[in-house]
């Protein structure tokens with residue numbers, strides 16, 4: 589089996605930038621790496637994604653939302669992730685099951701045990717080897733996402749409280765399994781974060797210090 593790496597965090601945490609940097613660094617080192625994201629990453633998953641994220645999707649129940657995210661995940665695991673891991677490759681995924689626990693569980697109040705059961709079923713028990721949490725205070729994440737510091741102040745308190753629950757949920761998940769999770773401060777600059785991520789991944793791959801640094805800075 590290869591190595592399964594996931595990235596978690598709120599919108600505006602710089603996840604996709606770090607995924608991109610990690611993937612291209614691994615590629616330059618000759619690693620067979622596959623990059624993917626959730627929801628989506630397969631033909632069926634992309635159709636589910638557009639249903640889930642489209643502003644025209646109204647009145648979706650939280651149960652239906654959980655099952656759609658999980659359906660997209662089931663397809664991605666069976667069709668893409670597992671086959672690549674079985675070939676000994678590395679998979680880097682932008683969001684995975686922990687997003688469901690954080691957003692639908694902690695954020696929207698769905699029973700966590702129910703979500704764990706659905707997730708085990710959807711993924712056939714596939715758990716990441718390494719999960720990076722790009723943590724950022726809610727106000728800063730929202731401001732980054734909106735590209736405007738003044739803007740978030742006008743947001744409804746309810747929206748902010750929801751994101752606070754998601755963040756606290758992520759931190760609780762990370763605290764419960766520190767062996768898998770690595771919490772990073774997303775306010776650090778891009779290169780510093782990338783270097784931290786590189787060291788953790790290199791250690792997992794069993795590479796020595798020399799193999800981590802030689803001039804492949806972004």
Ligand code: TYD
Pocket residue numbers: 598599600604626627641657682683684685687688689691692
């Ligand atoms: P996306 O546009 O991919 O945003 P990001 O760049 O932040 O990943 O949107 C994914 C959205 O779906 C994001 O708001 C998180 C949410 N989400 C859930 O609520 N539950 C889940 O299980 C997953 C995978 C995502």
